[in-house]
Amino acid sequence: MSNNMDLGYDMFCYQCEQTAGGKGCTKLGVCGKTPEIANLQDLLIYQLKGISFYARHILDSGLNVDKSVVSFIENCLFTTLTNVNFNVDDHVHLLKQSQDIKNNLKNIVRTTDYITPSAAYELPETKADMLRDAPMAGIMYDKTLDPDIRSLRQTILYGLKGISAYGHQARELSYYSDNVDNFYIIALEAITDNTLTVEELIRLTLKTGDMAIEIMKKLDEANTTIYGNPSPHSVNVHIKKGPFIIVSGHDLKDLEMLLKQTEGLGINIYTHGEMLPSHGYEGLKKYKHLAGNFGGAWQDQQKQFDNLPGCILMTTNCLMRPRDTYKDRIYSTNVVGWDGIKYIEKKPDGEKDFSEIIKQSLELGGFTEEQEAKEILVGFGHEAALSHAVELVEAVKSKQIRHFFLIGGCDGARPGRSYFTDFATMVPDDCMILTLACGKYRFNKLDFGTVAGLPRLLDIGQCNDVYSAILIANALSDAFGTDVNGLPLSLIVSWYEQKAVADLLALLSLGIKNIYLGPTLPAFLSPNVLQYLVDTFQLRLISNPEDDIKTCLGQAI
Structure with a gap:
């Protein structure tokens, strides 16, 4: 089997704007992604394409694909989005799950038609063997592929990854779109179809845009139904005295659960990054200990989280390599992960137990001084x-x-x-x-x-x-x-x-x-x-x- 060194690089990724030299990361991801993670992610996407081959047959027969399969596809797409998960064990676990799901679908379909390489592929048992196979799943592996076909396939894939992030947020609130769920499968299968022309892939690219609108509409429905329509609200961007937890990412449900579990405990909850708009929702801003917003955008987190006397909860993407000065105080949940940081799981009833992060934030004591308030205005939804x-x-x-x-x-x-x-x-x-x-x-x-x-x-x-x-x-x-x-x-x-x-x-x-x-x-x-x-x-x-x-x-x- 070929390896990455045969291809002239240790990894290849160009899905984000900061990719090395504006061309592609080939030694280490600018985001912090290692070649090991990059190659496991390539193989995971390859597996999703194989799953979608069989799932597409189910859809074409007029049947529905089980939502657990769709949710798995969605979570895996989200896992491979930039700055989400850097944990090797998580990827190996997902890869093993993917083979089980593919085998189950294969038994349901029992097709005798042509089977794509990703559908026929059998995942090996060990991580070392997975990494040995991974290059065949790489973006540049097929040197003969038309550059425009490759470009459009990757554009569609990256659009799907973005859609999956919004889909995950909506599904956490028990909202989803059947059209989008089916489109994951249709599009992933289509980008393995060597008969599709540039023109057909352009149409599929714009269809990906249609599905992006549909999932954003569904997420808006979920957020506004559960938390109310955002309304103008002043948010303090300076700190208060006392224990605190900073919540970063995008997931409103995680924030709500944490607010409920910290009510009356004397802990200030600060939003960070894309959580800032949470202050506009009546269902969230009603909590008096939602104290304000800490810091700025995601890329400043290493400097801003450095030596904080409190805890951080990462709910979705935008995780950077945690410095040792706060690695023991940062927690992740959902599909977010980094080797060595604490993870908060979802229980079968959908709830989460935040007692560990709450206990640690109280022990750390928080800020000893209070800044004079400075407020900005948020909450101008549609x-x-x-x-x-x-x-x-x-x-x-x-x-x-x-x-x-x-x-x-x-x-x-x-x-x-x-x-x-x-x-x-x-x-x-x-x-x-x-x-x-x-x-x-x-x-x-x-x-x-x-x-x-x-x-x-x-x-x-x-x-x-x-x-x-x-x-x-x-x-x-x-x-x-x-x-x-x-x-x-x-x-x-x-x-x-x-x-x-x-x-x-x-x-x-x-x-x-x-x-x-x-x-x-x-x-x-x-x-x-x-x-x-x-x-x-x-x-x-x-x-x-x-x-x-x-x-x-x-x-x-």
């Missing part, structure tokens, strides 16, 4: 924003508001990301800024004042709240009798990982044009695929804030 729709429309017609800028997306550590801070601060005073996802941390603590009697900066929420942005844009376009592309609206999108890929595909599937993307374009887009996106959707790479603002305003109506 219902809150659209409650001002009449005012917004009148403000545009009366020229009080000249333009809307949506500035947001996944943040990262590249110096070039200062572009987004500079852009926001250069936006003229008669323009309104909408923001979402952790990209907002580049500027969300600045004072932008008001325009037309409303805050100039409206925080729409998490990355999945692109759905809210779509609803807001659609409502405005209806009011002005135009489509979204005819609005005085520009989208300035930062991307890092695969949820941003799903969000971008969602916007493209709606036909939205002139999106500014940065700091770089995805390495997995081949020149021809990139040219297709430029020609069809006028997708643009960011340049410099001054020129891009002028171009955007030149297109305003």
